[in-house]
Amino acid sequence: MTKRVGTDLLAADVHARLRARILSFEIKPGSRLVEDEISATMNVGRTPVREALLRLQGEGLVSREKGWVVESTDPSNMQAIFESRIAIEGYATRLAATRVTSADVTELEALVAEMDRFEAMNRAQLNQLNRAFHRRIIEMSGNPLFVDMHEKTLFHYWNMRLPVIFTKEQTQAANEQHKVILTALTARREAEAEEAAREHVRTTFAIVRDALEGF
Structure with a gap:
């Protein structure tokens, strides 16, 4: 149970940091988001990164098609x-x-x-x-x-x-x-x-x- 809570907290932190960078256009529309690179940069495992990306997908900020990509608005x-x-x-x-x-x-x-x-x-x-x-x-x-x-x-x-x-x-x-x-x-x-x-x-x-x- 403690591990699950810890993972949730890490995912929430990764989500917040990525979301802020996307909304400020520090990460440009159309940019690819590679799980391994994010894990290494933020010094976290792949599980919280994947969960963070799924949350961003639910918000319509990223999509998944042959990898994760920051959404471009039509x-x-x-x-x-x-x-x-x-x-x-x-x-x-x-x-x-x-x-x-x-x-x-x-x-x-x-x-x-x-x-x-x-x-x-x-x-x-x-x-x-x-x-x-x-x-x-x-x-x-x-x-x-x-x-x-x-x-x-x-x-x-x-x-x-x-x-x-x-x-x-x-x-x-x-x-x-x-x-x-x-x-x-x-x-x-x-x-x-x-x-x-x-x-x-x-x-x-x-x-x-x-x-x-x-x-």
């Missing part, structure tokens, strides 16, 4: 990805409105103010700020499962490597939507916060969909 799944984002981010923002603190507001205000300077930064920097803004709101919901699900939807979104370039006007509009979300959160208006978050994701979906139709 753009045809875009609608499902955005539907998931609308549901998760919408309700998480609603919960965040019931639990927001003054410190949360200050942090979000700083991120919004920084994003207003988007013309002075590259797209990667703006994306980082945008992700930090949305992740903080998800964290404010107080539900760690929402955080995990949000990370997975973002993984699949960025994994698609979409040929989309947001215009200056679209970026400004997105920043204005961030302010609407923040205003609703600050005032603890739950329904308004949820709808603002949903509308924000719907707007992004429309931009991406239109861009892909012309690609």
Whole structure:
């Protein structure tokens, strides 16, 4: 029994470490994951490695076809990805409105103010700020499962490597939507916060969909 518990703990650790590297794109989509190499790198046996990979497969992050491979997201799944984002981010923002603190507001205000300077930064920097803004709101919901699900939807979104370039006007509009979300959160208006978050994701979906139709 002790051995089983020990194996479970090792598998959980391997899973967490591999998952973090996949979600951050340190391990790129399409990369092969070799059990022996992971065992040697992490100094664990093959059993916990295999169990960790099976968990990642269950989460849709890796697949097994002539070996383990990090999933690449098909753009045809875009609608499902955005539907998931609308549901998760919408309700998480609603919960965040019931639990927001003054410190949360200050942090979000700083991120919004920084994003207003988007013309002075590259797209990667703006994306980082945008992700930090949305992740903080998800964290404010107080539900760690929402955080995990949000990370997975973002993984699949960025994994698609979409040929989309947001215009200056679209970026400004997105920043204005961030302010609407923040205003609703600050005032603890739950329904308004949820709808603002949903509308924000719907707007992004429309931009991406239109861009892909012309690609």
